[in-house]
Amino acid sequence: MTDAPGRPEWASARALRADKGHETRSLLLDAAARVFTRLGYARTTIADITAEAEVSRPTFYAYFETKADVFREVAARVRDEFLAGHEIPDVDVNDPYALGRASAEAFLAAHAANHELLTVIEHQAITDERIREIWQEITRRPTRRVARYVERLAKAGKADPAATPAVVAEAITGIFARFARQVPADREGFERLVDELTAIYLRILGVDRASG
Template sequence: MARTPKTWAVRTARDRTEAPVRARLLDAAEAVFARLGYGPATVADITAEAEVSRAGFYVYFASKEDVFRVLAARVRDAFLASQEVPGVDTGDVRAVARESVAAFVAAYARHAPLMPLLEQQAHTDPEARALWQEIRERPVHRHARYIRRLVAEDRARPVAEPLAVARAVGAMSVEFARQVAARRLTHAAAVRDVTAMYLHLLQVAPPGQE
């Protein structure tokens, strides 16, 4: 069957999104923005870092602003993905807590240099502002829904309203992730301490005492 132009266009867009070159450009852009800051960074800096031609850059991104917004969306998606914990028994609250904290701390530590720039751009760029709000709020509200489900199932008795607990755990995770990014704390130590405090806030009984 002949492929229609519309089908071809959709397939081409998907292929470009998944291309390894695109991922390399994104990694390069994140490194350049972290090193130089948003204002001084140029498309030429990004293409040099990625070892991709300028024409190759424009296959995937329209501008420096465009690649920055895509990076912001990638950070948002990384934080949301950290709450998925595939392969973990969702009935094991402690395991879910430990693995989700581990994934979030790792994701935040990886993207830590970009975070101040995302917040800064949010002041002047409406699209960046919307993404920044998603980065800050979507993981917290999803987490609060999870805690409410635990309460409804009588598997946790949090010390405060679920949204407040979710915000507290999020703030702790961010602070400990910053310590990990600065190499003042190991990832394992951060996960151990944040998880302990998280379970305390949830008021989950110790193993064998449910």
């Protein structure tokens, strides 16, 4: 007997359990992120996480072995959110203004959403090698991507950067990181900051918006 063409009941049941397992795992990661943000790494306990998620300790251990294990996954999710800011769909990569503004908005939004958690990740990176690798990806990969983009624009004659691509990339990501620590809470202020940082970005790249 099947519940759909070509799918036996046991297969549907297994798929349902997998979906439920994914939901529970996500629930635990969301709860852990909130607790780590609120308490920091050292003060957080597995009991805090299970209480926040409203699940039992055995449920936690069904998905994660230790507090360090779940923290690494939380940190990896933050990393992925930041890197996604440089892979924006439906934006013309040949338009420096459109790509720069979209990237600025995504970066600032990700930083605003994870500001306190980023501090916890940075601190834990001092003693945990795997967290240090994740932290370096958060901080270095975007810079390398910007450098490659600046180099490509310069070679195509679409930009006249103020310095070498590597230095320009360091300057741009440094400026964005500085202002990301104080992102305005109101939408109007946020949009204004995005516009101002995009203007700075274009100036450092040596791109004329009117001709870009």
